[in-house]
Amino acid sequence: MALYTTDDFYGNNAYALLADARASFSVMSKGLDNLMTVPQFYAEDPTAKVIINGSATDDLIVVQGQVVNQGTSGSPTAFGVTQYGTTLIGGTGWNVTYKEAKQNDSVAYYAMYGTNALITDGTKAGSLNDVDNDARSAIGRSNVTSDDQGYYVFFVSEMYNNSPGVTVKQVGDIMYEWGCYDAINLQGGSGSSMHVDGRPTITPKKGLEQHKLIGCVGVLK
16 A cells, blocks of 8 residues: 655645555444444554545445445445455446345445545546535545456545645546546545544544544445
């Protein structure tokens, strides 16, 4: 894994974590009745290398093949993996019941929702919000070839003090520049957070002592 940072992503502090796609991805959650902060999730499993935020909203969460939360959308935007490590990402092909979540014919062993797709099959979404600035977070995956399993990109950008925030479109553009073939937007605003080795990257929108309570996190090891 390699962590990259800049203090000038449209005038903001931002971080991109690149990891070999053979890294282990999982989702931690105790359900929407037991919301936790990112630091609290890390305390539950200090072996986590990277933790990135989910949300407190009613949407898809899958942990070890169990649908912790089905959500209100039968076809969400989500990121996850099968039991055998195959990546599931994007806003198409999902079918979710209280028993299982599938993208096309692949059953999710871990999955967490995203707010919308940024890039699908190498093509950037054409109607991304380019007006509202905020803290942002996103997950992407490079293309997979017969001899290369590709890499993950976990991204966060700050909106705090002198960081004015960025738009969803700007996040989509940078994920494309990082080589993502597919990418989704995660919750923005005060929920945006990524910890590496237990330490925060960006300062949360409300300050380091004001981490937002969320329903799940994505974990890389």
